[in-house]
Amino acid sequence: MTNHPAITVEQIRQSLNAVPRIRWSHIPTPLEDWTKLAERLGGPRILVKRDDATGLAYGGNKSRHFEFEMAHVLEGGFDTLININNFHSNQARVAAAGCVKAGIRYLLVSTGEVDRPIQGNLLLVKLMGGEIHRIPESEDASAYARSLADKVRSEGRNPYILNDDSFPEIMGTIAFIEAGLELKEQLDAIGVDRVHLWGLTGRSLPALKMFSNNLGLDWSATAVKYSPSDDEALRETMVARSRQAAELLKLPVTLEPDDVEILDGFSGPAYAAATDAAFEAIHLVAQTEAVILDPNYTGKSMSGLIDQIRNGRFGKDDTIMFLHSGGLPQVFAFNEELAAWDG
Ligand SMILES: Cc1ncc(COP(=O)(O)O)c(C=O)c1O
Numbered sequence: 001m002t003n004h005p006a007i008t009v010e011q012i013r014q015s016l017n018a019v020p021r022i023r024w025s026h027i028p029t030p031l032e033d034w035t036k037l038a039e040r041l042g043g044p045r046i047l048v049k050r051d052d053a054t055g056l057a058y059g060g061n062k063s064r065h066f067e068f069e070m071a072h073v074l075e076g077g078f079d080t081l082i083n084i085n086n087f088h089s090n091q092a093r094v095a096a097a098g099c100v101k102a103g104i105r106y107l108l109v110s111t112g113e114v115d116r117p118i119q120g121n122l123l124l125v126k127l128m129g130g131e132i133h134r135i136p137e138s139e140d141a142s143a144y145a146r147s148l149a150d151k152v153r154s155e156g157r158n159p160y161i162l163n164d165d166s167f168p169e170i171m172g173t174i175a176f177i178e179a180g181l182e183l184k185e186q187l188d189a190i191g192v193d194r195v196h197l198w199g200l201t202g203r204s205l206p207a208l209k210m211f212s213n214n215l216g217l218d219w220s221a222t223a224v225k226y227s228p229s230d231d232e233a234l235r236e237t238m239v240a241r242s243r244q245a246a247e248l249l250k251l252p253v254t255l256e257p258d259d260v261e262i263l264d265g266f267s268g269p270a271y272a273a274a275t276d277a278a279f280e281a282i283h284l285v286a287q288t289e290a291v292i293l294d295p296n297y298t299g300k301s302m303s304g305l306i307d308q309i310r311n312g313r314f315g316k317d318d319t320i321m322f323l324h325s326g327g328l329p330q331v332f333a334f335n336e337e338l339a340a341w342d343g
Contacts, residue, residue: 002193003216006252009181012214015249016178020071024101025063026055027179031186034322036288043309044318047195049183051204052291052298052326056101057124060326061204062094064175065168070098072167078160080105080152084141087113087134088272088296090327093121095162096130105157106130109145112137120333166244172203173210173245180211183321192319197221199323200301201229206238206260207245208323213253219321222261224304226297227271231262266304272296274334277303279341282331294327295334301325 030053034046054063073081081099085092085108092108099106108125114134118126125132135144145161152159162168187195197212199205201223212219225234235257242255268275278299285293285302293299305322308314331338 002218005215007214009184009215012177012181012211012249012251015251016174016181019068019174019248020075021067022071022074022101023067024056025067026053026059027064028182028186029053029179031183031190032289033190034285034289037285040284040288041306041309044196044314044316044320046305046320046322047187047192048291048322048324049179049186050291050324051179052324052328054326057093057097057128058326058328060090060094060328061172061176061323062091062326063097064179065091065172065203066094066098068171068174069095069162069168070102072171073104073160074102076160078104078158080107080157080159081162082107082109082145082148082152082159083162084109084111084145086111086271087116087122088120088330088333090121090297090329092130093124093128093329096125096128099130100128105152107148107152107159108132109141109148110134111139111141116333119335120329120331123332124329169203170241170244170248173207173241174249176204176207177211177245177249177251179204180208183208184211184215184217187321194218195220195319195321196314197321197323198301198305199223199325200297201225201234201238201262203241204325205323206242206255209260210242210245210251210253210255213255213259214251220261221259222263222304224263224301225267226300227267228269231264234262263304263308266300266307268300272330274337275300275303277307279338280343281306282338283341283343291324292328292331293324294330295338296330297327298324
């Protein structure tokens, strides 16, 4: 049921407009009605926010995040960005794209899977001129980044280590408060006021729920886990980020620990582990809607949704709002497994 709004849309918009930012994303992203997938599953209506289509170097949710992050880096007077992230990381790719847009140098400490060929996101980092340092998971990545920063300083430049700053933690929340404004407008236009948001743990999906809390909207939410991790810690992080973002944007309402259901069982045994259910979800969506999901994030989120629909949790009167948060390049890092998969 819709409750009384604690703040107006215009006030939220004004707060967002006050945050420094460089604009490059193709937004608003489309909201699509996936009738063929819904028909195949025989369950609820499935609306999809196409944030894979944000435009920057194969898109994804992080194109929005980095509009705020790169403005923050430039304001700090930095000319080199150093970032530590996993071989599979979409963030590592969009950070590279952000550095190209901002005109600064990018050094990536890429962790894990050092023997795997340069493919997917890592290949795109290379194309965009990022300097890639591959180190095994066992090596101390922070110490490695610090030594890179010392070297950069000795060349008379001013490095920023992204992982040492707290701002990147909240930029994803800020960006998806804005995506919430877009989504509300799009849902209003088609006369839908009650949705169940579906996506992944992290910043984007919880931020949509936080946005709806501020306006008293009838939006419930599920976040599927993409790696095995402790639920309590996930909840605490989610609430802490919402508080920081609320402070920055002067929003009256934050997230409560139980506002977003956390759904386990679809990540596989480790981050970026291939799962049969995600591979099935990728094929099913590609063959019903001609849209590509990814094996590490959106394929897993969709596999959770398919499971819940098949188990009868959602019926024809329900409306799911699935967040397609991107991740496309890693399809190509799983080329052999996906090519061999036949259900
Ligand atoms: C494609 C994709 N979706 C979702 C997430 C979840 O995290 P967040 O919402 O904080 O970006 C990630 C994180 O890297 C991601 O790459």
